[in-house]
Amino acid sequence: MTRSFWIMLLAAGVGGLTACATSHEDLQQWMAEQxxxxxxxxxxxxxxxxxxxLAYVGGTAADAFGSDRLTQVLRRETGPLSVSASLVAPELNRRKEPxxxxxxDAMTMVGSLDRAGQKVALVKVDQLLHQVRQGNYLGQNYGRVMRISxxxxxxxxxxQDAAGEWIERSTTLQLQENTK
Structure with missing residues (x-):
């Protein structure tokens, strides 16, 4: 490639740019109008x-973050200790069983034994077998074992029922037969 070729190519490029600049005058005029x-x-x-x-007067008002204020509000809302609350109160104070x-629904009764005249149920949970006696607790609803057959x-x-009151209900966990 010769030098004259490069000069001609450069001249054509500059001429093309000059032609583009003059053809956009109408576009620039329209933009200015808009x-x-x-x-x-x-x-x-x-x-x-x-x-x-608001001004805070610390000495005369009750502590906004104190437990006394919370206790007052709870007493006002619940009134005297109701029958339903007294039903669940002993359950909240005792130590939970495993x-x-x-x-x-995660438990399965797989059998029962008679130990020294007392019935013992065999309950399977997470592939482990547990012995359950009358008086033991099962499940997440404070379920106390009343009878084992x-x-x-x-x-x-x-x-709790739909109104939020605590009620007692009877539930049965039945023996599951092995289905293979």
């Missing part, structure tokens, strides 16, 4: 409300 005609519409902002801090961590375990559970 800028003059367009008027922005801005809605004014409303004045913000002024913050007025099988209360599992829901009843060869075919089922009868529980007394304490649950």
């Amino acid at each position: 800028r003059r005609q367009t008027v922005p519409k801005v809605t004014p902002l409303t004045e913000p409300t002024r913050y007025v801090p 099988l209360e961590a599992y829901p009843l 060869e075919s089922d375990i009868t529980l007394r559970e304490i649950v």
Whole structure:
């Protein structure tokens, strides 16, 4: 490639750029016309409300974060200790047993034994076998074992009804036959 070729190529490029610049005058004129005609519409902002801090008088008012205030509010809302609350109160104060961590539908009664004249149920949870006696607790609804037979375990559970009241209900965990 010779030097004259490069000069001709450069001249053609400059000529093309010059031609592009002159052909956009009508576009620039149209843009200027549009800028003059367009008027922005801005809605004014409303004045913000002024913050007025309240004075805190520490000596005369009750402590806003104290437990006394919470206790007063709870007493006002619940009134005297109701029958339903007294039903669940002893359950909240006792130590939980290991099988209360599992829901009843995760437990399976697989058999029963007679030990020294007392019925013992065999309950399977998470591939582990547990011995359950009358008076033990099962499930997450404060289920106390009331009766054990060869075919089922009868529980007394304490649950909340739709109104939020604590009620007792009877539930049965039945013997599951091995289906292979």
